[in-house]
Amino acid sequence: MFEDQGVESREPISELTEDQSAGDRLSSQKLSMQATTPPSEVPGYRLERFLGSGAFGQVWVGCDLNTGRPVAIKFFLHRGGVNWSLLSHEVKNLVQLSADRNIVQVLEVGWDNDPPYYVMELVTGGSxxxxxxxxxxxxxxxxxxxxxxxxxxxxxxxxxxxxxxxxxxxxxxxxxxxxxxxxxxxxxxxxxxxxxxxxxxxxxxxxxxxxxxxxxxxxxxxxxxxxxxxxxxxxxxxxxxxxxxxxxxxxxxxxxxxxxxxxxxxxxxxxxxxxxxxxxxxxxxxxxxxxxxxxxxxxxxxxxxxxxxxxxxxxxLQRPLMLLGVLGPMLLLIATAVFAFRTVDNAVDRTRDALHTEAEGSNQLAAKFAARTLENELDRYFRLSLQETSKATFQQHVRDALQDPPLKQALDEIAAAGTSREARQRTQARDVLLDSASRLKLNEYFQSRLQNYLGAPETAHVPRLATIFVTDPHGTIVAIAYKDPVSREQDSSGRNYAYRTYYHGLENDLEDSTPIASIQPLSNIHLSSAFQSTATGLWKIAISLPVYFDRPKRLVEGEPTDDLKRKPDAVFVATINLGEIELLQSEQKDKVAVLLDARQGNLQGTVLQHPWMESDQGKAAVREGARFQVEPAMMSALLDGQNVAYTDPIAKVDDSEDYQGEWIAAMQPVWVPESQAIADSRRRSPEDRKSGLLVLVQYHLSAVLSPVRKMRDSLIWEGSVAVVAIFLVSVTLWFWVRRGNRPGNRRLATEVPQMGRLRSTVxxxxxxxxxxxxxSAESNSAGAAQHRQSPEGxxxxxxxxxxxxx
Missing domain, CATH: 1.10.510.10 (Transferase(Phosphotransferase) domain 1)
Structure with missing residues (x-):
């Protein structure tokens, strides 16, 4: 901005108007007359001479009547061409920064004046x-x-x-x-x-x-x-x-x-x-x-x-400073010897600070490592989902179920209810669906696939799924396999969940009163936001992807084909209990990894998984609807990367002594994994890769500072030994420094460039x-405060x- 504040070089009027027409000469004469009279008086300043003009006004040299300081005053005469919002934005920043001598200073602003103006220091040395x-x-x-x-x-x-x-x-x-x-x-x-x-x-x-x-x-x-x-x-x-x-x-x-x-x-x-x-x-x-x-x-x-x-x-300046490098330890040695007993407490405090700083850095690295590890584990679930849906047997079972006339009629009747809430009332259609032979066959297939993962040895690095299910194109669950058996009433088959993020792919769930017909199913593989299971109350995430019986074509040059724009034939969903992710399972008490909700709104900072939640007391509390959340102020500070004394929300619960007190906390976002298999299906932007999850690694402060207590006990004894050792080392260094700085080996300080004396003390x-x-040459915001030497353009x-x- 301020592209109108450069100053044009002025030439004699005769030279400018020599070959002009009568109308041009009249316009030039008018401009010349304007330049001889200031557009307006500026309180506290005397306008002395016209400096130049720009695309949007004139620049005058003035004098501060109070201090006698020369200034430059810019008048904005052509309001129509000025973006006032951006202009005030720049001036506001310049005023904020004007305390530094290396930034051009704005002295006064008169936006309410007619015409508007601003006053700044006169800089005459060019650019x-x-x-x-x-x-x-x-x-x-x-x-x-x-x-x-x-x-x-x-x-x-x-x-x-x-x-x-x-x-x-x-x-x-x-x-x-x-x-x-x-x-x-x-x-x-x-x-x-x-x-x-x-x-x-x-x-x-x-x-x-x-x-x-x-x-x-x-x-x-x-x-x-x-x-x-x-x-x-x-x-x-x-x-x-x-x-x-x-x-x-x-x-x-x-x-x-x-x-x-x-x-x-x-x-x-x-x-x-x-x-x-x-x-x-x-x-x-x-x-x-x-x-x-x-x-x-x-x-x-x-x-x-x-x-x-x-x-x-x-x-x-290394060689001249070597002597100081030797004298420094000597002086430190003398001070340490004299004030050793008085400085014990200060030494302890410094050590505490050093350990605290080191722990903060270590915690940051641990949080980054935990987030990347979680991303890698999520990537395994992504690949698993892609592999499952690519199987011919999967395609055939789902196609047979959805094309079964009685089952299809029941699904259409459920979707015709209008909303997911109203669809719960279609109990007769749901009963038909639950008893459908084709659905039971599909359900049996899903159960066998789920057991394939659940039955793997504990030592095997195999994904642990909570459920596998598929919905019809309208979001009604057709068949679902559970890790643990559920009753017929608790079975989600025949219930419509089109409002869930795993169906539509948006960041948050919609209201269950949202019309089903208005909700578009997702078109690409998607990691849902965290949600609580309606059966267990545990927090889950889901990986879902559309199913096309006739596979859609790949993306060509980033543009979706007509096949991708059509509604999928079904939606496959695999859910994971957050508590079963290996990263979040830890027996350590002093250093734990916690998963938080990162979404903006009233859920931000909600604890989704915590080691305490895996205890019997924690599981019972979660089933009863207990929710733990990091305080908004502390959440904001952690997101800003500030070092705060973190208090675990779980500490508010009775019988949670292990999580009492202050912690050092570091937070890192978890991104949706960008595996090659996913990249092939869609080019992802940074916004697409937000998972809505945050990994928080907390380190108990008492464990960090425990070495300080031991240090205090041995400081006096170790200090005496250190004084003697420092003395011997200092004497040795002094001997070699003196020998190295003999006249034949010494370099003159005059070899140091004059630049050394000009170092900034700011x-x-x-x-x-x-x-x-x-x-033109009017591109600088402070150009109004100097006479340009370079031509325009x-x-x-x-x-x-x-x-x-x-």
Whole structure:
């Protein structure tokens, strides 16, 4: 945004109007007159001279009457062309970030004025783009100084939750002191914003070049590295004539974006900066990691870049710091010897914190491992379902049952009830169905297939199914095999469950009063959301897939064929008791894995499976309808990855001493497995792969901190030994350091570049959308605050323009 705030270079009126018609001269004269008189007075500021005009207004140089500070004031004279929502979005972000010296400062906003305006600091040094056009490249030391300050400003922006998303040299303004300032936050997004943002070609990360991408700190990391690459080589990374020709021939925006992504991902990593004079090995590695095509190989955030620059500085200063590295332990030794007895408690506290931190990291890894293991186990169930439905005997039994006239008439009568709730009243039709010989034959087949898995040895890694059943095209269960026998009344055969997720494939169950005719059955294999069994009350999940007697054709180029669009002949369903999944079965008391409901709404955080639920007391409580749920505030904190003192909901139950107290908890989502067999039937998007399940691994805090108690008992004795050992090691190190730093071996400190004195002292906080580069030199949000040296229309071939709200 703010593509109208660049300033046009002014030439004498005579030169502009020499060959104009009378009407053109009149219009030019009118514009000239407008430029001599400010559009409006601004309280507290004196407007001194006209600086230039843009597509949507004028820029004036003014003076703050209170402080005498020169400022730039931008008036928006043409309201019709301005997207006020995006404009206010950018100004709001700039105001929030204006405390940092490396970000252009917005001093005042007057949206209620006529015309509207905003006041910002006057930056007169041009942009980094202007400087690079003048001199081509910068020296490595100059580039590192600017790069560090750009990263500090960017890190400050990230610490406020703002991602720039369109960082490039034209958006880096230079003050008279050559201090860089980040500008043009028109494409910025908050860190929790999922709205895409398109940036500028060759400064935009490949994953950003998509209208469906989600903002990430990795975008700004890539752009910062691309700017550094440009400063030392004179060219943006991956920018070749061949790539430009492919982009020009791509046509539409989506094709251009795809072409851009593909060209970067298929191109070898840029190497030009590694051969540039003055770029040392560590600096080259930092740049290479920033502009890596694979986002997983980049720095996670800008703070990591700053840390890498700091480590580079430390390596360059290594020898002078060796002496300090020896004196430090000596001083520590003296302090330890003097205050040993006073620091015992502090040492214990530090150890507690260290163990806590280590346990948190271990718990995170355990949660990730548990989630991936559960996905692999679910994949086995997916493959089992696909194998069962592909058997010719299965197809024949189901076809015979559904084509049996009496059974078909009973199913039609049940579906004619209108809703699943009303269908329960069709008891006569259900009785006919239950006594149907073809149904009993199908049921006997299902029972034999279920026993095939239940009868496997305990040591065999065989899926454990709770039920296998098939519904007709309207959602009525035709035949079902149970792990444990049930009575005729409890048998679900003849009951309609079209409202269940395993039938329609949606995220949540529908109301049982939903018309059956309005519910479409699923068309692909599906993992249902967790649901409670109507017979046992246990939480289950189901894997279901449509059954076609005449197999549908495969997907061709991502488009469904007419066969896939038709209603399936039946729906096969296999259910699993969550308590029987091997991952969730554990005898450990201090570290347990728990399964939670991840769906938004009042069920979020519901405990679906817990080791306590496998006890007699737990099973009885679940049968009686007891539900345990993580508190919303704690659930939100865990989803955000915060370290909280977790309290197990089961602890509220009597006789649950094993789950009392505080726990360290880590949470990871479970994704629907993307096996090859499933991939062949449908291309899955990330949204399709959400399973609605969360694995939570909890580690009892008392077990984590038990080593601290033992440490306290032995600290005094071990401390004495440590003091002597440290003293001996320090004396030895001191001897060798002194010997190595003799005049013949010593390097002069003057070998350290002047850059070392210019290191930023800003302690930026670390936190963790394609903006169009304007068709003129007016593309920068702070362009209104400087006099542009470059002509209009720069880099038109490298710009893509799209709406801010995709």
């Amino acid at each position: 980094l783009e202007d400087e690079l056009k003048r001199c081509g490249t910068l020296t490595a030391d100059q580039a590192v100084v600017l790069f560090r300050k750009i990263c500090v400003g960017l890190n400050h922006s990230h610490s406020k939750g703002v991602l720039h998303c369109d960082l490039k040299p034209a958006n880096i303004l230079l003050g008279e002191d050559h201090e860089p300032r980040l500008a043009d936050f028109g494409q910025s997004r908050m860190t929790d914003d999922q709205t895409p943002a398109l940036g500028t070609l060759f400064y935009m990360a490949p994953e950003q070049a998509s209208v469906g991408s989600s903002p990430s700190t990795g975008w700004d990391v890539y752009a910062a590295g691309a700017i550094m690459y440009r400063m030392v080589t004179g060219n943006a990374p991956y920018r070749t004539q061949e790539t430009l020709d492919h982009l020009d021939a791509a046509g539409s925006l989506p094709k251009r974006l795809e072409c851009y992504r593909h060209s970067i991902q298929q191109s070898p990593p840029p190497q030009q900066h590694l051969q540039t004079q003055g770029v040392d090995r560590l600096m080259g590695q930092i740049i290479s990691r920033c502009i890596a095509a694979d986002s997983r190989q980049r720095f996670t955030n800008v703070q990591e870049i700053i840390d890498a620059l700091d480590r580079r500085d430390q390596v360059r 302690a930026a906080e670390s936190t963790s959308p394609l903006a169009a580069e304007s068709n 720069a880099e038109l071939t490298e710009t893509i323009e799209v709406e801010k709200q995709v």
